[in-house]
Amino acid sequence: MARNKFEFEEPYLLLESKLEDLKKLSEQLNTDFSEEINHIEKRLDQMMEERYKRLTPWEQVLLARDLDRPMTRDYIRLLCSDFIELHGDRVYGDDLAMVGGIGMMGGRAVTIIGHQKGRNTKENISHNFGMPRPEGYRKAYRLLKQAEKFGRPVLTFINTPGADPGIGAEERGQAWAISEMLCGLSSLRVPIISVVTGEGGSGGALALAVADRIVMLSNTVFSVISPESCASILMRDVKRADEMAGHLKMNAQALYEMRIVDEVIEEPARQYLLDSPDFVEKLKNTINNYLDELGSLEISKLLEQRYSRFRQIGQFLE
Amino acid sequence: MxxxxxxxxxxxxxxxxxxxxxxxxxxxxxxxxxxxxxxxxxxxxxxxxxxxxVTSAWDRIHDVCDENSFEEWNAHIKSLNPLNFPNYEKKMIKAREETGLTEAIVTGRGSIGGYDVVLGAMDSRFMMGSMGSAVGEKISRAMEKAIQYSLPCIMFSSSGGARMQEGMLSLMQMAKTSASVGRLREAGLLYISILTHPTTGGVTASFASLADVIIAESGALVGFTGPRVIEQTTGHVLPPGFQRSEYLLKHGMVDLVQPRAEMRSLLIRLLNIHQGENYGEK
Known part of the structure; x- marks a missing residue:
């Protein structure tokens, strides 16, 4: 699958294209440089991989927002042998920024809910750039309650710039829809696992993240505010967003160290994630192991652990 | 002439x-x-x-509580700067000096018309009433105390949302306080939320909008996204009265709109009705 290019990759990509030129020239000249070219190619791959290990927080924000990342529906296709998408909040409409439904995952019935972005402008308009409106959260809430009724564990996939900031969303109670999700998830009587698969934008992302286990992919972010908004409020200069991305400690590794998330799954560099067998296996194993572990707990114990998981978050002086 | x-x-x-x-x-x-x-x-x-x-947290408490009935809890809880966020300490010191408060909320126990309640009042003068670890902790502790003593809980909110200087620790206070409301619900206790000017962002989208009875103070601006951000991101002109209490009432988001001067009497009536069989005894 083709992928977007990032600014920090430019020198490497330039070298790559020069190598292509060299290959063509060597053909024209009937001279075999393949050994030398192979050597440089290997070295280039190495350099790229090393560069990916030194990503700045801002570069990670850009990677997290990449529209070529797998989206919720891709993960559903990967994980489920059968899946039926369910629609609508029964009150107002069906929000395509939030997808959800029921399916079979390795012999286990699950409910899956997640944000859905589009890959191009047309798709993004119909999915509202992955920014749910109240009806999206109310659809999700309905599916949670349904999962609870049938004792199905819940998986959520998080990838949103945030909840929709429009007039309509305000009129229909965006804040109310989100808070009911937070409260509803905190006491839902089935195991919940959240995977941050891209951008975790503020309350609109948190509404799917009150889970027993939170997993982040290594090039994803989760933040109280976008670095752009933060820079514009605090510095009155949106251009300082890259600086803010560091201060906000919003990347997967930082959040793992703060014990906000339970696990970080390493992403392969420069590859469509689901094309990497290692990545796919790691993701499947992580989810299944957590589901086994949580499924063996008594519900009261599960709820107690989930409450204290969030109850203990915070640093203050006493 | x-x-x-x-x-x-x-x-x-x-x-x-x-x-x-x-x-x-x-x-x-x-x-x-x-x-x-x-x-x-x-x-x-x-x-x-x-x-x-602007109304201070203590003004609100004195407005609604019976004289000398309020006892503050956890006044000693203070925020730290866990992310080493630039200028955060400086802003906090300034806020403490200007308000005389340690944090953006005062919580405790008091009585209103003779009814014992757990009460919290946010103060928008303290870093826009933003919710960081300390504010979230005080709210959750207050709600847990309400459960321990079987008391109704009343929260006055006034906040710009989660405190960005504490990053994800702040965002998670939304989950924490909402989970505590979940416990209040399970315990069957009355929870009243009073939305005052201004309440937006992560506070509106967590404990403040999860109450049994939600009251908006007259004229207050309450919403998820602030009006300036909505205008900037959508380019739409906002309708008159947008996100004001009366607008929220019209759109079904709050139970009542009440002027500040009549808040205490309304709270007494609500508390009275929720005494069940003891209705009218006090």
Whole structure:
């Protein structure tokens, strides 16, 4: 699958294209440089991989927002042998920024809910750039309650710039829809696992993240505010967003160290994630192991652990 | 001509007299002078330029609680700077000096019309009433105490949302306080939320909108996304009265809109009805 290019990759990509030129020239000249070219190619791959290990927080924000990342529906296709998408909040409409439904995952019935972005402008308009409106959260809430009724564990996939900031969303109670999700998830009587698969934008992302286990992919972010908004409020200069991305400690590794998330799954560099067998296996194993572990707990114990998981978050002086 | 100027003089004299007998306020924004009565009638907004005379957490507590009944809890809990966020300490020190508070919320136990309650009041003067670890902790502790003592819980919110200087630790306070409301619900206790001017972002989208009875103070601005951000991101012109209490009532988001001066009497009636069989005894 083709992928977007990032600014920090430019020198490497330039070298790559020069190598292509060299290959063509060597053909024209009937001279075999393949050994030398192979050597440089290997070295280039190495350099790229090393560069990916030194990503700045801002570069990670850009990677997290990449529209070529797998989206919720891709993960559903990967994980489920059968899946039926369910629609609508029964009150107002069906929000395509939030997808959800029921399916079979390795012999286990699950409910899956997640944000859905589009890959191009047309798709993004119909999915509202992955920014749910109240009806999206109310659809999700309905599916949670349904999962609870049938004792199905819940998986959520998080990838949103945030909840929709429009007039309509305000009129229909965006804040109310989100808070009911937070409260509803905190006491839902089935195991919940959240995977941050891209951008975790503020309350609109948190509404799917009150889970027993939170997993982040290594090039994803989760933040109280976008670095752009933060820079514009605090510095009155949106251009300082890259600086803010560091201060906000919003990347997967930082959040793992703060014990906000339970696990970080390493992403392969420069590859469509689901094309990497290692990545796919790691993701499947992580989810299944957590589901086994949580499924063996008594519900009261599960709820107690989930409450204290969030109850203990915070640093203050006493 | 003569007559007109005569009337003017007498009007000015009358006005003078009015100001002499009452406490007056000058609007810091447009300098319009109003009396305490006018300020109250206008729900603490300047009648001319809509400036809001900010109400402190302690003013709210004294407004609604029976005299000397309030006992503060966890006043010692203070925020740290866990992310080493630039200028955060400086802002906190300034806020503490200006408000005399340790954090953006005061919580504790008091009585209203003889009914014991757990009460919290946010203070928007303290870093826009933003919710960081300390605010979230005080709210969750207050709710847990309400469960322990089987008391109703009342929260006055006034906040710009989660405190960005604490990053994800702040965002997670939304989950934490909402989970605590979940426990209040399980315990079957009354929870009343009063949305005051202004309440937006992560506070509206967590504990403040999860109550059994939600009251908006007259004229308050309450929403998820702040009006300036909505205008900037969508380019839409906002309808008149957008996100104000009366607008929320019309759209079904709050149970009641109540002026500040009548809040205490409303709370007493609500508490009274929730006493069940003991209705009217107190």
């Amino acid at each position: 003569f007559k007109k100027s005569y009337i003017d003089i007498s009007g000015a004299k009358k006005k003078q007299a009015k100001f002499e007998n009452e406490v007056t306020f000058s609007c810091p924004k447009c300098l319009t002078r109003i009396t305490a009565t006018e300020k109250m009638q206008n729900n603490d907004f300047c009648p001319k330029c809509s400036y809001y005379y």
